[in-house]
Amino acid sequence: MDIAPFWFPKWATSMTDSCFHCGLPVPHGTDYHLIINNESRALCCAGCEAAALLITNAGLDDYYRLRDTDNRTGESVLPDLSQWDSEAVSNYCFPRGEMAFELTIGIQGMRCAACGWLIEHLLKKQPGVVDVQVNAFTARAMLTWNHKIAKLSDILTPLAKLGYSPNMPQQTDGTEIAREKRTALKRLAVAGLGMMQSMMFAEALYFGEGSMDLATRDFFRWIGLLVAVPVIFYSGRPFLQGALREWHARRLGMDFLVSATVLLAFVASFVQTLLQGPAVFFDSAVMFVFLLLLVRHVERMIALKATAHTAMLAGQKSLQTWIITTKGMQSVSVHQLKLGDVVRVHPGEMVPTDGFLSKGIAMVDESMLTGESHPVVKQKGDPLLSGSICAGTSFDLQVTATGADTKLSHILRLAERAQAQKPRIARIADRIASRFIIALLIAVIATGAFWLVHDATRTLPVVLSMLAATCPCALSLAVPSALAAAHAALSRSGVLVLNADALPTLAKADYLVLDKTGTLTEGRARLVEIEVLPANNENRVLAIAAALLRGSAHPLAAAFSRYADPALTAEKTSLVPGQGVQGLVEGVICRLGHATFSNDPSRREGFITLNVGGDVAARFKTHDLAKPNAREILQRLSADGLQLAILSGDNETAVDEVAADLNIKQRLARQSPEDKLRFLESLQAQRRIVAMVGDGINDTMVLAGANIALVMDSGAPSAHAQADIILLDGKLNGILSARRMARRTQNIIKQNLLWSILYNGIALPFAAIGAMPPWLAAIGMSASSLLVTLNALRLHSKRINSMERKLAVHLGPSSDSTELSTRAQI
């Protein structure tokens, strides 16, 4: 094993290998190996082995040398790519010459630049591909291919095999970020060049003090002025605009202080130049602008990377939706929708495109669009907005807008909305800064008055130094920079943080409540036992059950889908959370669910009952596997100080099975959403901070009530709307990564706040007594801000993150994750 320290005993390492491809622990008793880069490597499953084989056979082993994140687990079951050959997609393709087409696709799952390289080379080797250009930053690829030689779905198949999912990219994102980045770079360039020139001229003036003739001195001053103008008014424009905004909002903020300092220096120096006074300070002003711009740019880039990555990971799943056609209900991709199609939206699902309600009444939750949390009642003919969620029974909508007019992903919308928020601790820091600035201005005026009386020549430099040295830039950067770096780092591991307060709260959490189905288990239930009551036909009861569950977000739907009969459909289906599903099949009311829900007098543990027209027709038992590695992950979480509990709507036997498998003592079965909420509230009454992990519609209420909500990305949109953190690929170790990162972030934030307060405290007296010339003050303040930002970047350090991941596999969990524990896990 190359990743365990050399002194680590071999017998211990062999028990806890990690998969070379995806990083998850290798389960006991499996034996997947492959020779990669001339060394035999262990893999965790058939999917990863197939993916690694694909990569090595294409001669692309280098990828493993170059990557800096782990891969997604390889796919052993391929998704359906045939929709890529459809008409709808060809609308987005540009013809290039006679036989080739060009299309820009988004690729989900690209975690680093090496992935981009791998994808580019892999695609280039596919027959029919003319050219591929991959941009890892925006996660897009421009593909040109000859459609006479190969179909698009064939070309994209190897991508899917490796676990990357191709999708249609949002047309708007990426370009705005690029434009913003370019403008920022232009401003930096002007400021940087201007600063260098300005310093040279200022140096001449300093050295020539007293011995320079007036004409030359004035010349240098005017040139200094000339250079300062574009720097202050072009490069410094963000600060000036910010100051104006703060002025209108009647709040004293950082931008105001910075602008005031810079403008004071500029105007005072201008006056001195005209009047041929003693000293000018153009260099200080310019330096101030440049250094501050630099720090802001670095911080902004980190934040942008976090946003872009989050948006990219979240935004672009190719959505499937149900349409009603003459052939019955069919599943199609959202891209294939045409005007006038009738879409059926089931409870908990999101309205995929704009349209109007074609019949009956519907209840929709428009909170993601309007912020209004109460469901809205819609009548026939009322417009329905893309992004709203079905809150009542299923309804049909007629499509009125398609393609680029519709926003496809609600998670993307949530991510965008979340970016605009500020965490509580940052708001507190802002308020402190605000008051500090007022105190500072008073101090500056007082000191200025003092010097005016005692030695008037030093007034201006002292005032400038005080303003520059004590600007609380570092304080207001302390928290946002740390959080942005943490969010960016987590998004690389597949954990999307949607709420700025999420990490600080998660670090303090001491209770973890987990849902069972879909969260701890795969959610892909299998049918294991059937009991058919006399006078019922087995195939028919299975078909009825399948019809009731078809298209619903219920995890059991997959278990029954293969028994579906296309001729048998269910109307007016409604899902009662925690109880079951009800609908009309061929005019008869049928119910499938818990014994009480289905009026079943006999309650066989572990079975759900099908009730057709008032009579019990059959009972079914399903089994749902726990997710791999769930046990280890939960153990680590428990060792990290979280008390665990499982809350499930399922019956006792099923819950006990899973709890025993995962070694969790506290569990409650048959919980309705209200029961779960009550449990949560009782914990909170004991002043516990509760984190909740769930995925389904019936978790929505509890997720809203928890201190911090983590949701699987496979869950219902209504659950996502309540999420603070989204776990991609349903990976449970995302919880562990998030918790560890949260702890580290808290440390960094504390360090940052301490440093910025300390620095301001020390610099102020020095500046007041005149011991600090303005240029030194400018450098000092900028350096302290830079220090804070760089400290935050430690959270994003690739070396530490990947090292931590590998050590986390081998060594025991540590309560303070910045310390390397050497306890071996036996």
Added chain:
Amino acid sequence: MNILFVLIPVSLLLVAVAAAAFFWAARSGQFDDLDTPAVAAIAEEKNHEPNAR
């Protein structure tokens, strides 16, 4: 020392040219993706071997 009155403006002109060049580079997207080309340059070499697979 009077030569300074010529030299300084000339140097400022050069700075302006440099800034214009930077602006051109930024506008044409040279700085958009700094990660992928870095990786591509390193990894490219191994692939030139004749690939019999």
